[in-house]
Each structure stands twice: as structure tokens, then as C-alpha cells.
Amino acid sequence: MKLKTKIGRPRAFDTDEALESALQVFWRKGYEGTSLTDLTEAMGINRPSLYSAFGNKEDLFRKALTRYAEGSVSFVRNALEAPTARGVAEKLLYGATEMMNDPRNPPGCLMVQGALSCSETAEPIRQELAARRAAGQAKIRERFERAKKEGDLPADANPADLARFVSTVMQGMSVQASGGATHAELRRVVQLALRVFPG
Amino acid sequence: MKLKTKIGRPRAFDTDEALESALQVFWRKGYEGTSLTDLTEAMGINRPSLYSAFGNKEDLFRKALTRYAEGSVSFVRNALEAPTARGVAEKLLYGATEMMNDPRNPPGCLMVQGALSCSETAEPIRQELAARRAAGQAKIRERFERAKKEGDLPADANPADLARFVSTVMQGMSVQASGGATHAELRRVVQLALRVFPG
DNA sequence: TGTTATCTGTACTGTTCGGTATTGAAAGTA
């Protein structure tokens, strides 16, 4: 669908780079805190170029969010493949500390920082973020259910509760990082959280 | 200073009720997501009345925040007086579950939901919230330091880390509540978090 | 070398934002 005839004036900017710049701005300021002027300045393009390449502000945010999920958050996929439930939790939580304190990016997690509370007009974005968080948590729960079947988690363990616990800690870490918590501080939080897991 | 002569037309609205209404709106929509129109409609007063009684939007938010800290968050003060570190953690975390799921209020915690990410103009509010969260965490740390001296926490315990852990879980719970987590679900998260505390 | 399709840049749209000038109403004081 991008393979149409190449007739006409070619695009003068790299859409991938522009999307990455937009992602950075949304990550730092949140959906509502970001203006189109913020975006066009960071992306180095004009408004009509932005609209023709990405649709409107909401479309652009969703595209940036997808890029984020497939980029910075890809560590989650690997974490879920760890051999034990404790290993999964370790990789998730330590992975989160690195992601949320990467000096190349704003602190915290876009799925938390993007739109926790907002006006009615941004409500669809808020819900999209909540749905993505819930989907991630469900993936963790499924992994823990498997771990329980495999005897890797004790028989009295509750996979849903453990998944929610891990999610809650990661989301709290986003708030902490946004408030200036250092990488070392978050790692010590993770060490404590991991006491909940056998192994 | 409110006891000046009562000359002149008296105020036609209850400032306390109006402030409570403003708090509810800020709590639900966040600082930037709330417009002056949202506020005046909820408070049942006109703009000039709002400005004369509360100053500008930022002043009003700070007043609402103080009301919040002295009202809904007052359970923290009681929690810190529990006899043991574990008791403190229990009261903090279970208190948070009730506060964040009180059907009379929006879900979550205003100090988290108010302004996690925002534009430059709201940056002072963002920092105020971060400072208040840090102050609360410091209070918990001091309480845990005392517990360690009293032998109530083991000698190898790190009060600062434990305080950050409890804060992190509470902040994560705010995100969870904002996403629709139920009271029972949050209570089970708390049960897991409390495994970190001896007793 | 035209023609056509697409992009870029300027300048603009209507709307909403936070904040205020102004006028008239309502109370206490004399």
C-alpha cells in the first residue's frame, strides 16, 4: 500500500525519523500537553506535511504509540520467554528500570505518562492506553498460568494477582522515574518486589 | 484575616463547597485537562467570582491539592502512627485501596493523576506534585528508620528502599485504579506487596 | 518538453483557552 506509483514530488523528510521525533515529544509532554507546534518543530516539518503523512494529532499519537510498543517496550516479549516465572518477573522489572531511565528517552513509560487523566476530547487516547496496559498485563497472567501448570509456580499461587502485582510495580516505577528516581533506586525497588516470587 | 468587616454584599456561594467541586474536577481530568469552563460549571459560579475567591487556575489547583492532602490523604498520618513497620505498611497500602476506590471520588490519587506529563506552562504544577509525593515518601522513610532503631525492622533492612517500595506500589495502584481495577483486585496486590515486610 | 501528481510553505480558518473590564445588584453603615 506504500508501493503506489512514485509519481509526483517526493517527500523531503524521512517519515520514520519524523515519527520518532513525535514519539519523543508525546513521551515527555503527554498527549494533551503536546501541541501541533511542538510536534512540527521537533519533527522539522510543516503542518500540512504532518497531516498528509500521519493524519491528525490522534492518528499520529497512535502511530507513535505503536512504534513505542514495538521498540522500547519490546523487552517485554523477550521477558515472557524466560524459563521460569521468577525469571520472567526479573526480566520484566529490570527491563523496565532500564527502559524508564534510558538517557536517550524521557523518563517513565509512555503508556502511563501519555494520558492518565485528561479532558473529554482526549478520552479515546486515555482508554487506548488503559487497554494496552491491560493487554500487557493479560500476557503476563497467561505466562504465569503456564508456569503454574508446569509446577514452576506453587499450586496456591494466583497468576492473575501476580501479574497485576508486577504490572502495578512497573507502573509505579514510571511515576517514580518521572519524579527523578535514579536507575539504582529503581533497581532496589525491583529487588524488594522480587521477594514475592519463589526462587 | 477572614475576619475583616463584613461590609458589602456577602458571597452568595460556600467557598468550601466550591473548592470541593473544583477538587473533584481536577481529580478526574487532571490539571491541564480541566478548563475554566469545567470548573465554573461544576462549582456553580461565574469566572469573576472564581478569580476573586481563589486567584487564578494554578492557585485554585494548589488550594484543591491542599484540601485533598488534608482530607482524602489524611489516612497516611494515622498509618505512620501504627506500632510496627509492617503495621504502617498495612495501613498505608490498605488505606490507599480504599481511598482510590471510594465511589464518591474519581479513581486513583490526585498527586499521581494531576499532572504526570504536561506542557511547559503546567510544569510548576507537575513539580509541585512530584515534591509532595517525595515528601510523603520521606515521611515513610523516617518512620522506617525509627522502626529499624527500635529493632522492629531487621538490622539489614534499608528504610529508604522500603519506603520507596511502598510508595511505588501505591503509585502503581493509582494507575491501576484509573484503569478500572476493583477494590478487591487492589487488595490482593497489597497482600502480595506486604510479603516484603517481616511479621 | 509539457502534463500530471504529489509535496512544501505561508497564511488563514473557527474555536477554545485563561483571564478581565464593566455594569448593576445587594448588603452594612450612617
Add this chain to the structure above:
DNA sequence: TACTTTCAATACCGAACAGTACAGATAACA
């Protein structure tokens, strides 16, 4: 009753918001 003080309500301000019309520029195609 006349006066002073304070509040309430309308109507407005300039600025910023998301989004777009339009004209000029640049490429592939015939």
C-alpha cells in the same frame, strides 16, 4: 434614605489551539 463596599453577571480580550485552503515547487511520466 444616602452612601460605601463588595459581589455577580455579561460580555469581552489577546493568545493559543487543532486543522486547512491555496499557491508555488519538484519529481515521474508521456
